[in-house]
Amino acid sequence: MRVTSVFLDDGGVLNDNEVRAAEWRRLAGDFFAPGLGGDPAAWGRANAPAYEGSWSAFVAMLERGDEFDPGFWPRTNRVWLHAMCADVGVAPPRDDEIDALNAAALAHINERVRAGYPDAVPGVRAIASRGVALHTASGSLSTDLDPLLRGMGIREAFGMLFGPDLVGAWKKGARYYEGIVSVTGVDPRSALVVDDAPHVLDAAADVGFGTALMSRAGGTPTRHRRVRSLAEVAELL
Numbered sequence: 001m002r003v004t005s006v007f008l009d010d011g012g013v014l015n016d017n018e019v020r021a022a023e024w025r026r027l028a029g030d031f032f033a034p035g036l037g038g039d040p041a042a043w044g045r046a047n048a049p050a051y052e053g054s055w056s057a058f059v060a061m062l063e064r065g066d067e068f069d070p071g072f073w074p075r076t077n078r079v080w081l082h083a084m085c086a087d088v089g090v091a092p093p094r095d096d097e098i099d100a101l102n103a104a105a106l107a108h109i110n111e112r113v114r115a116g117y118p119d120a121v122p123g124v125r126a127i128a129s130r131g132v133a134l135h136t137a138s139g140s141l142s143t144d145l146d147p148l149l150r151g152m153g154i155r156e157a158f159g160m161l162f163g164p165d166l167v168g169a170w171k172k173g174a175r176y177y178e179g180i181v182s183v184t185g186v187d188p189r190s191a192l193v194v195d196d197a198p199h200v201l202d203a204a205a206d207v208g209f210g211t212a213l214m215s216r217a218g219g220t221p222t223r224h225r226r227v228r229s230l231a232e233v234a235e236l237l
Contacts, residue, residue, distance in 0.1 A: 012196030046087035123230020
């Protein structure tokens with residue numbers, strides 16, 4: 001069956017997560033220091049342990065189940081900002097200001113992150129030129145993906161920005177990909193999911209999706225077709 005839809009992850013497929021972490025440290029200081037005080041470099045240093053705390057909370061939450069909790073990231077981001085403020089030595093924002101400030105920070109930072117793999121932008125455009133419907137299939141929220149892709153200059157290539165908020169399930173198992181089918185009506189047999197995590201591709205394959213494992217460095221064989229670049233994905237279509 002011809003592939004008519006392609007779903008791409010953002011981290012590991014479009015963006016190098018190690019570079020993205022460094023960009024977040026830089027941009028957090030640029031955003032928060034002017035309004036809350038402190039040295040921008042201190043904000044960058046504070047972001048690393050604060051992020052580790054957020055990530056640990058996220059992993060623990062995933063272990064409890066896959067039902068999407070819309071309040072999880074707002075709660076976690078409040079802790080994240082309070083932790084950074086304490087580390088930098090500045091007063092945190094008022095409780096009635098913190099959610100709006102965090103939302104502004106996420107939009108500002110995601111639009112300015114420059115962590116795309118060299119093949120990302122031309123690869124996305126090559127895939128889009130094949131006449132397929134192109135969407136994300138990400139663990140990030142759709143509200144974070146929009147500024148990220150705008151900053152990369154490729155938002156117009158994508159239709160739906162699927163994150164857990166659009167499908168009602170964290171990106172953990174089959175329920176996430178079943179949600180994509182429910183929202184789009186796509187026949188998974190005519191769709192390709194590209195990700196760098198074999199366990200989520202296992203879940204996509206169990207729902208019937210075609211799969212491609214992004215593995216730029218190669219590796220051991222898996223049940224999934226292996227690709228080294230988005231250009232290779234375009235060649236499959």
